[in-house]
Amino acid sequence: MTVTRRNLLRGAGSLVVGGAVALTVTTPVPSRSAVARVVAGHRRAGEPVDRGRVTWGQDDQRQTGWLFVPDPAAWSGGSLTPTYPVAVVIHGGSWSDTSDPSYMADIAIDLARYGLAVWxxxxxxxxxxxxxxxxxxxxxxxVDYVPQLADLGRFTPDLEQVHLLGHSAGGHLATWAATRNKLPSGAPGADPGINARSVTSMAGLYDLALAEELDGGNLVRDLMGGVTPQEDPQRYDWASPADRLPLEIPVNALHGSADEVIPLEAVQGFLDDLEATGNPGMVEVLPGIGHDDWSDVLGEPWAQARMAFLDCVGNR
Incomplete structure (x- = not known):
């Protein structure tokens, strides 16, 4: 299939500054599902606690993260170290060093209201x-740092209930991270310390060899160190979650029919393969939805993604 769309990943997340998405709406009107008190059997309660910024690696500018935990009054059950499932939320932004995860903060806080610690x-x-x-x-x-969040977050991570969520380039990375147990030894990310129980991708990208051939594919080539799929097919194979289906865990892949950054044609093969292989999870294309619509926590796209995500989390 030949797809020519000039906006492939170009500018994904670039309208995000300081946690706000540049939208043309004024006062959002929340849908009933966006403010649902119970979603997929999970109740909504309390005000999450921001445990602050954590440096998990040697680079204190780039290898950091935010940690949100559920409201102890609503979720701890009186325990000083309550056990929570964990959501690992991977931000987009064209895999750029200047991309900012703050536009995912509202989503993180929303998930914490349903009883998850969110990293x-x-x-x-x-x-x-x-x-x-x-x-x-x-x-x-x-992802493998999750066990070390315990002391700072004052909770016990349920390591059997670690679930991944990502948007745009973060959707690619979250889905890739969910396949690490299928990577050969020696590949980046192989031999994971944490095996995800599910992954939910919003407007993600999955087949980097295909994407490299599209208009805008130079961005993918840059990500892959400047080489083409023909020059290093193994590298592209290791980096593309599309090459490791089916998985034994649910994969929720949601996309908008009006996405002009990552056009539907660029991911349709992956969506078809999810269904053809019988991979558990949800495949959904939302009509009229664009690339950045997923980050509006009062919008229907996030409500659908949240339902798919929470449906994979063990009820409490």
């Missing part, structure tokens, strides 16, 4: 010290 790590990216393999290794290490 929002950053990573080294393009136009900086990232790319191949650094960006991938950072995401892998940030």
């Amino acid at each position: 929002v790590p950053t990573y080294r990216g393009l136009q900086g010290p990232g790319g191949w393999p650094e960006t991938f290794q950072d995401v892998s290490d940030a």
Whole structure:
């Protein structure tokens, strides 16, 4: 299939500054599902606690993350170290070193209201010290850092209930991270310390060899260290979650039909393969939804993604 869309990943997340998304709406009107008190059997309660910024690696500018925990009054059950499932939220922004995870903060806080600890790590990216393999290794290490969040967060992470969520380039990285147990020894991210129980991707990208051939594919080539799929097919195979289906865990892949940053044609093959292989999870294309619509916590796209995500988390 030949797809020519000039906006492939270009500017993904770039409208985000300081946690706000540049939208043309004025006062949002929340849908009934956006403010649901119970979603997929999970109740909504309390005001989450921001435990602050955590440095998980040696680079205190890039290898950091935010940690949000549920309201202890609503969720601790009186325990000083309550056990919570964990959501690892991977931000987008074209894999750029200047991308900012703050636009995912509202989503993180929303998930914490349903009784999850939420970890929002950053990573080294393009136009900086990232790319191949650094960006991938950072995401892998940030997921494996979850057990060490216990002391700072004053909770016990349920390591059997670690679930991944990502948007745009973060959707690619979260889905890739969910496949690490299928990578050969020696590949970046192989031999994971934490195996995810599910992954939910909003407007993600999954087949980097296909994406490299599209208009805007130079960004993918930069991510892969400047090489093409023909020059290093193994590298592209290791970096593309599309090459490791089916998985034994749910994969929720949600995309908008009006996405002009990552057009539907660029991911349709992956969506078809999820269904063809019988991979558990949800595949959904939302009509009229664009690339940045997912980060509006009062919007229907996030309500659908949240439902798919929480449906994979064990009820409490």
